[in-house]
Amino acid sequence: MSINAPDSTNLYFDFISKSAKPPEITEPPVQKKRSALAVFYINDIHAQLSKASRLKTASDSFTRVYENNPQTTDTFKLSAGDSNIGNDYKKNKFVVQLLNMIGIRYSAVGNHEFDDDTANLSNCMDDANYKYVCSNIDVSKDNPLTDNIKKQELVKSWVEVQNNNKYGFVGVTPVDLKSRISPENDSNKIDVENLDETVKSVQQEVNNLKKQGVNRIILVSHFGIDNDIKLAERTSGIDIVIGGHSHDVLDGLNTVKGLDGEPVIITQAGKDGNYFGILNVIYDDKDNIVSADNVVHNTDDFEKDRFVEYLEENLIGAARPIGVLTNITYPKNISREENPMASFMADSMRYKLHTQIAFVNSGNLRGTLEPGTITTRSIQDLIPFNNRLCVVELSEKDIIDTLNYAAQSTEKEPFKPGVMQVSGLKYTITPQKTVKDVFVENSDGSYTQLNDKSPDNSRKFTVAYDSFMQSGAEGLSMLKKTPIKTYDFDKTETTIEYIEEKFKNKPFEIKSRDRIKIENN
Secondary structure: OOOEOOOOOOOOOOOOOOOOOOOOOOOOOOOOOOEEEEEEEEOOOOOOHHHHHHHHHHHHHHHHHHHOOOOOEEEEEEEOOOOOOOOOHHHHHHHHHHHHHHOOOEEEOOHHHHOOOHHHHHHHHHHOOOEEEOOOEEEOOOOOHHHHHHOOOEEOEEEEEEOOEEEEEEEEOOOOHHHHOOOOOOHHHEEEOOHHHHHHHHHHHHHHHHHOOOOEEEEEEOOOHHHHHHHHHOOOOOOEEEOOOOOOEOOOOOEEEOOOOOEEEEEOEOOOOOEEEEEEEEEOOOOOEEEEEEEEEEHHHOOOOHHHHHHHHHHHOOOOEEEEEEEEOOOOOOOOOOOHHHHHHHHHHHHHHOOOEEEEOHHHOOOOOOOEEEEHHHHHHHOOOOOOEEEEEEEHHHHHHHHHHHHHHHOOOOOOOOOOEEEOEEEEEOOOOOEEEEEEEOOOOOEEEOOOOOOOOOOEEEEEEEHHHHOOHHHOHHHOOOOOEEOOOOHHHHHHHHHHHHHOOOOEEEOOOOOEEEOOO
8 A cells, every 4th residue: 555645636625824714614525435634733842832822823723624524524633742841830731721722632741741740740631631642651659640540641542433433542752761851850650661662562552452443543652753763664553653752844744664564654843832733644445544645834824822821821920021132043953053042041150150161951942032022931931941050160171071972962863962052161073073172261251271182180160050960961970070059040040130130121132152163074
């Protein structure tokens, strides 16, 4: 069997933009004994509230086009995980309400769902009108999530029938889940299967669904594109993968062959709520997909939903204006280049904590700022993790080792931990992915060069970074030092304070400081 892109004889779908009027929907010109499926999907929105109300508007457009004609089209709205991020409980509760309003039916469990402790995640699951599907985790008996399993809010798989068509949903969480969770939470109460074990667990769920007469099976996956492909190729019976975790934008029809030789459609819609996808599928009378169409849409093409904004303020609190941004520049890849926003935040940390140097993990920033009025919420969306700041004494060798280790991210996927964003330093990354020309800034603005060839272990500097890096996460073992002092605030507070004190309501810009130079081969 092959899956074809649809032509005008079997496809009537026409998704509307913010400027279009809802189309007149009539009986679709599909052949007899064929049925249509339309899927609205999101992934990795990372609690980006600036996109939340636009996603609701996009979802409403989908509803008007598809769900108001239920006798001709089966419809599902799905999330591939990482809807939440960080340990701001109020914000995460709001995101669950947002997904309820959108009408999400099934969601994968992403790694960022575990940023908060599992008791709060359990409470969020209680509030959800949708089911969380996950077949590759083992939850200890004393974990609060056991209650969600008993109440069938967290399931390995589930069956839903629309228009006499049976659909089965299976979910997976990333195999590297525990390495992405802060050591400060209770991740020890969860075990995650590796790839081989996950393949077996998914196949078992698919087989169970097949025994129930379910032949339309969708994997809701927070697994990453590479593992999605491996999983699809090593299993049989899966029709569609709604994917996430690796933040890919998979526009158009992307397929691989399953173990049985049948095609599997794989989708993904970027990150941070910037995009969402619409997948249209036509099944024949034997539940085989005969044509399909997949389009990834830009969320900014849709207006904001005012009620969502009203609900946001009432559940989380009103945002306070702190300044006006005139211009900001961003690199193509924030994990492999200097990120001016990260440099700006590192400056705020060094300013607040009076250290010689500040480090910021590239992956710690989510979303972007746009020119215009900046509010406290704007900054909170950028830094969702609430990792406490600390001041540590590092040697010249520790600093060079840190920069060298992080510099490898310029060629190694998935670019973890990313190049080290800095304040009080400037350095160059060579084609060999090592650093040279490392200079530390002096109090008078001049620079002193460090020895990158034979760094001195006795030469010391005060460095500010957060508790996540201080735990040695993402391979940064050289930063696992006993802090001189740990504070009860994070980069959110230092950045907001820096903007207010440094610029005092005057317009400002955020631009590259040329602190990281990358030499090409």
